[in-house]
Amino acid sequence: MTVEQLYTNCLSEAAYFITSNGEAAVIDPLRDVDVYLKKAEEMGVKIKYIFETHFHADFVSGHLELSKKTGAPIVYGPQTKAGFDIHMAADGEEFVIGKLKLKVLHTPGHTLESTCYLLHDESGAPYCVFTGDTLFVGDVGRPDLFSGNMTKEELASFMYDSLNSKIKTLADNVIVYPAHGPGSSCGKNLGPNTYSTIGEQKQSNYALQDMTKEEFIKVVTEGLSTPPAYFPINARINKEGYTSLDEVMDVALQPLSIDAFKAKVKDGAWILDTRTSTTFTNGFVPDSISIGLDGRFAEWAGVLLPFDQPLVLVTEAGKEKESAVRLARVGIDNVQGYLEGGYEGWEQAGEKIDMIIDIEPEELAMDIPHDTRLEILDVRKPGEYDNGHVKGATNVPLDTLRDPLNMAMINDENNLYIHCAGGYRSVIAASLLKRQGYHNLRNVLGGYGKIKDVKNMPVVIPQLHN
Numbered sequence: 001m002t003v004e005q006l007y008t009n010c011l012s013e014a015a016y017f018i019t020s021n022g023e024a025a026v027i028d029p030l031r032d033v034d035v036y037l038k039k040a041e042e043m044g045v046k047i048k049y050i051f052e053t054h055f056h057a058d059f060v061s062g063h064l065e066l067s068k069k070t071g072a073p074i075v076y077g078p079q080t081k082a083g084f085d086i087h088m089a090a091d092g093e094e095f096v097i098g099k100l101k102l103k104v105l106h107t108p109g110h111t112l113e114s115t116c117y118l119l120h121d122e123s124g125a126p127y128c129v130f131t132g133d134t135l136f137v138g139d140v141g142r143p144d145l146f147s148g149n150m151t152k153e154e155l156a157s158f159m160y161d162s163l164n165s166k167i168k169t170l171a172d173n174v175i176v177y178p179a180h181g182p183g184s185s186c187g188k189n190l191g192p193n194t195y196s197t198i199g200e201q202k203q204s205n206y207a208l209q210d211m212t213k214e215e216f217i218k219v220v221t222e223g224l225s226t227p228p229a230y231f232p233i234n235a236r237i238n239k240e241g242y243t244s245l246d247e248v249m250d251v252a253l254q255p256l257s258i259d260a261f262k263a264k265v266k267d268g269a270w271i272l273d274t275r276t277s278t279t280f281t282n283g284f285v286p287d288s289i290s291i292g293l294d295g296r297f298a299e300w301a302g303v304l305l306p307f308d309q310p311l312v313l314v315t316e317a318g319k320e321k322e323s324a325v326r327l328a329r330v331g332i333d334n335v336q337g338y339l340e341g342g343y344e345g346w347e348q349a350g351e352k353i354d355m356i357i358d359i360e361p362e363e364l365a366m367d368i369p370h371d372t373r374l375e376i377l378d379v380r381k382p383g384e385y386d387n388g389h390v391k392g393a394t395n396v397p398l399d400t401l402r403d404p405l406n407m408a409m410i411n412d413e414n415n416l417y418i419h420c421a422g423g424y425r426s427v428i429a430a431s432l433l434k435r436q437g438y439h440n441l442r443n444v445l446g447g448y449g450k451i452k453d454v455k456n457m458p459v460v461i462p463q464l465h466n
Helices: 034-043 064-069 152-167 198-204 213-221 232-242 245-252 259-266 295-305 321-327 341-347 359-365 382-386 404-409 424-435 447-451
Strands: 002-008 013-020 021-029 046-051 072-075 093-099 102-107 116-118 125-132 176-178 270-273 286-291 311-314 333-337 357-359 375-376 416-418 441-444
Touching: 002 034, 013 034, 013 116, 013 176, 021 034, 021 093, 034 046, 034 064, 034 116, 046 064, 046 093, 046 311, 064 072, 064 341, 072 213, 116 286, 152 213, 176 198, 245 321, 245 333, 259 333, 295 321, 295 424, 311 321, 311 341, 321 333, 333 341, 357 359, 359 416, 359 441, 359 447, 416 424, 424 441
Parallel strands: 021 046, 046 072, 125 176, 270 286, 270 311, 311 333, 357 441, 375 416, 416 441
Antiparallel strands: 002 013, 013 021, 093 102, 102 116, 116 125
């Protein structure tokens, strides 16, 4: 028996590969399924089942791709309504994988069809439970994402029953394997680990403590941030189906000459530059949006890029496929090709370029007392801003920057100094502002992480009260 967690940091997503006696099952696969096919070939096993814990909102799952390439059925839990063939399992139904048994535990709450899968080992003992977005390490799935006509309070009520009747009743030594780890927006505040045990979660997870249903509903539904805008789109794609990734790649991986690239842009394509943020600021194709592969690339692409517009890519040499695949993971399929020769080829051809000025935090500290038109844009999340910020800084979280009202609030005649926590998000923000015609920009290197340690920097730090 093997149980392997395949974790993707960019999406904080965990898929699982289970094997026993020549058979395998995959739980919550990503859309690019070659890793599972290769693993099955290397291990000499046949993929027998594809299990989905629910309709994911934060990424496009690989259920259809993997089923098409292996013939394995797609299994969802009760109350699932999909636009493609599935095996809708009954609560308590068991599936045999080699010498193992996987038992269906219907656990509505995050969504109506949300289902956990309890794996029994060769001896028949419960070994681990794949909890999807029902139970995370230190948290539970938020009940406000893809609920149809139900309120978050109604779904939270279902979750209370699911946790108390199906999860808390499991033995303390059963391993908990969730679908997400830290950084995911599918919960409020996931812990730092990607697996745990039922016993540990009973001790430390706020949602598994003894409380009334009313108390549970209140604690689970309060403090929920606005979910990323692409979540409903991905949930719909996973429910209704999608284009084959092979077909998407056939178009996305077309090399475009400079003239062909320009023609695509003239016809309305957006330019996405996936090089690192530090490389981007030194020179880029005008009107490009920077989202570097070195950060939470797919998530920010899903949040900030339009799903109804074509894209053309500027990438580091050899990163064309990775860029297109990672976009497809969140359903951005309309990539029309990439700039042949990359930015270097563009520059060498004498084409017009643009730049963003990088400055050290010390320069910001020196400019604050003297520049009357200085405006500091802090693009971190509100909670980050509240925990400490530069005095007078305007908080415009990156995920809200494209909002026309927020754009209108930023004075294009001011000298804009932009920062985030470390430098990744601020470059994205600067590129978006550049595209909208803002040019008096400075990107503060190292973000607030370095800013707060600069002598004479006017920083506001909240007072802690006992």
